[in-house]
Amino acid sequence: MSASSPSTASPSSSSPPGGNSDWLEAMILNARAISAAADTIPLPYVKGVFGAAVFLLETVDKVQKNRKDMKEPCADAVEIITVVRDRITDHTDTAAIQFKAQCEELEG
Template sequence: MSPTSPANTGPQTPQPPAGKKKVSAKTKSEWLAPAILTVKTITAAAECAPFPYIKGVSGTILILLETVQLVKDNREAFKELCTDTTEIIMMLHDQILTHGDTAVKFKALCEELERWII
């Protein structure tokens, strides 16, 4: 190995070419809100445009973008719900392991709650 060559320290992550910025996942997902605003503006401006189909096309695009936003928001809420549910299950599991005799009482309370719900 020559003194001017870098030491091989394992796999290297590729660096973006000079002058280009690396685009993060967050930046990639931030395009939706400005796009919705732009299409809303185009739809509003189409009221005055002499072209009859601009309003219809931009309205359809707006509906599609808003649907994408809803799906994205629901996916994030679903991930949070799954995380919270997993945490609750783990806490219950730990409590049952720690307090074995209480598990029988807890089971009876859950069965009573089920009767109230149903």
């Protein structure tokens, strides 16, 4: 039984930092297979446990993919916040008027 333990631990420990999706997809596939076959297992709650595991692993996969997609829009948002903050601190007396004019430009 100890011979099978290292083989299950090795994919996650030997995978490179950027290759996380390969082992994650394999885990999702295995959890789906066990969940589908859970009706034949004579233990209670097995199907529910593996169904929850599939849901959790799929959510992790989606978050990982969305994080890559959202990197540029988040950087743009931080840049906009920085520009607005700098404009307000540089020109505190006229900042509100200028900011309102810039917002109206964006709306129109």
